[in-house]
Amino acid sequence: MLIRLALPSDLPQVRDRLRAVFGPQRADHRLDPVSQLIRAVLGVRTYDEVAWAAFIRLRAAYPNWTALGEAEADAVEQVIDPVTFADQKARQLPVLVRMIRLKRGDLELDFLAHEPVDEAMAWLMRLPGVGPHAAAATLNLSTLDQRAMVVDAHVNRVARRLGLTARQGDAAHAHDEILDLAPDAWDGEALAELHHLMKAHGQSICSHLDPACTLCALREACPRVGVTRDQEGEVVAFAPSLPDASQPRV
């Protein structure tokens, strides 16, 4: 079945086209909000597989997160290394745990389900090491299942190239801009699926250095903001100044 895509801002069509490539994305398991927050902080500028491995080691070392709040930074760093900025995150995580307990009287974040998303985001971003990405991941990907959009580096790049977000905008603005385009009927699950689809697209097709536009399911409507002709792989293939110009680039 042909899925028509007239504008990249048509998020249901973007979702459907990417779903046709990567399949439906459904969460099999959701972490509790505190665990998801810790997982998200570990994941800042870190590959998923590295962050997940560090999270599993951290959980094994501190089966009760309250104990993480009492841990020495050096001990935490040994457990979470080699995540990016391990020393910094090892200092932030115990403070983060203690701050939640101090502010809430308990180590829980379930109350955020009853707050407006923008206020819940702001509350989380006052914790050490928590930016828009980690805050949105806590609200959207955990059992809170709130209507937030996780904008990591891959999603941010795809959204910018599609013209969904401002070219120079940061992740916080991108979060708000994508939410503004999302249909009102979309719940947290729908936004989580869009995140996973756009991330998979950014990791495989719309990569940082070499977007495979000729293979892209969104190419008809994509304005390719910031993508050079060289990156698209068209001019390079036929540029007469290149020694192997007669050989199309694959």
Ligand code: SF4
């Ligand atoms: S057409 Fe190119 S720039 Fe646009 S989404 Fe596809 S791969 Fe990315």
